[in-house]
Amino acid sequence: xxxxxxxxVNASGSVESPNHFSVTGHYPILPTSFPQRHCTYGEFWDHDxxxxxxxxxxxxxxxxxxxxxxxxxxxxxKDSITTLKQVTGRAKCDVQRYxxxxxxxxxxxxxVIAIRALMDFRYLAQAHVLTSSTRDKIKDALAKFxxxxxxxxxxxxxxxxxxxAALDHWQIPKLELxxxxxxxxxxxxxxxxxxxxxxxHVHVEVIKDPAASTNHHNFDxxxxxxxxxxxxxxxxxxxTRLSSALRNGPDNGxxxxxxxxxLAAGDVDDPSxxxxxxxxxxxxxxxxxxxxxxxxPNFFSIAQTLLTTVPGSIPxxxxxxxxx
Numbered sequence: 591x592x593x594x595x596x597x598x599v600n601a602s603g604s605v606e607s608p609n610h611f612s613v614t615g616h617y618p619i620l621p622t623s624f625p626q627r628h629c630t631y632g633e634f635w636d637h638d639x640x641x642x643x644x645x646x647x648x649x650x651x652x653x654x655x656x657x658x659x660x661x662x663x664x665x666x667x668k669d670s671i672t673t674l675k676q677v678t679g680r681a682k683c684d685v686q687r688y689x690x691x692x693x694x695x696x697x698x699x700x701x702v703i704a705i706r707a708l709m710d711f712r713y714l715a716q717a718h719v720l721t722s723s724t725r726d727k728i729k730d731a732l733a734k735f736x737x738x739x740x741x742x743x744x745x746x747x748x749x750x751x752x753x754x755a756a757l758d759h760w761q762i763p764k765l766e767l768x769x770x771x772x773x774x775x776x777x778x779x780x781x782x783x784x785x786x787x788x789x790x791h792v793h794v795e796v797i798k799d800p801a802a803s804t805n806h807h808n809f810d811x812x813x814x815x816x817x818x819x820x821x822x823x824x825x826x827x828x829x830t831r832l833s834s835a836l837r838n839g840p841d842n843g844x845x846x847x848x849x850x851x852x853l854a855a856g857d858v859d860d861p862s863x864x865x866x867x868x869x870x871x872x873x874x875x876x877x878x879x880x881x882x883x884x885x886x887p888n889f890f891s892i893a894q895t896l897l898t899t900v901p902g903s904i905p906x907x908x909x910x911x912x913x914x
Contacts, residue, residue, distance in 0.1 A: 630716070631679050631682040632764060633764035633765060636764070637762060637765075638689065638705055639671070640748075642689065642693050645747050648673075651672060654693075655685075656670075658691075667685070671685055689705065690705065693705065698745055699741075700741025704739045704741065704742060707731045711731040711771075716781075717780065720775055720780045725772055728771060728772050729772045732768060743760075748760075796817065797813065800816040803816060
């Protein structure tokens, strides 16, 4: 992070006073959410670093990082950054702190401006306090990147990860996601307050865990089959436990199909009012098997309430979902 006048592209290309504390409203000691780290640091490492690597070469880029003055509290890459494996978010953050002064004067001016614009976008979007002027700066930073990104493709710096061939398109999902940051700020406030932990957890249960049990071929088909088997097992467990409860327990006055219909319609009374001591009541069994283990918030009603809430009365931080 650095001051807004740190890069003079019309002079020697040097960088003056790199200082992330000059970004108004940004607090580097405060952690960012996982989705934000994935979007900002992930895009930087997967694309920006690769453009720099293709422009300078791995050896030159590593050398420039190795000769930087060590700073207390920041990681010093004395060996190499291009050969790092399993890079953590902290390491990506430390690499991007130095990227602009490292490439200044060695890459085409337009490419440096484009990368610098993305850096401005990332650090401004991470601010914990945003105003309309800051939001406009975020828009301008992204617009400046789009204005100068042609230099990267013209110089052949954007290449395929496997083929190594030059690419002339910008079909980057994380870059596409950046287009929604500024509009979201106008609608729901600073992005750093939002979390996608719920959907990320579902992604682990529905995608990652089933994928781990496959043979790493035809993922879609095998994941669907895995989920279908899990659903069948749950349904079988429900049927057997209900059958056992109805066969061994007291007469409940209705058969299983009618009970399932009433449960779906919400017409069954609370079993605790009729038989508090019966732990094997069919309704209790269904709730034990199928009911969520934690309260399910209604995000749409919450969002509607926030739209009509008096400004300044909303507790912070809010944790719901991202839109835009």
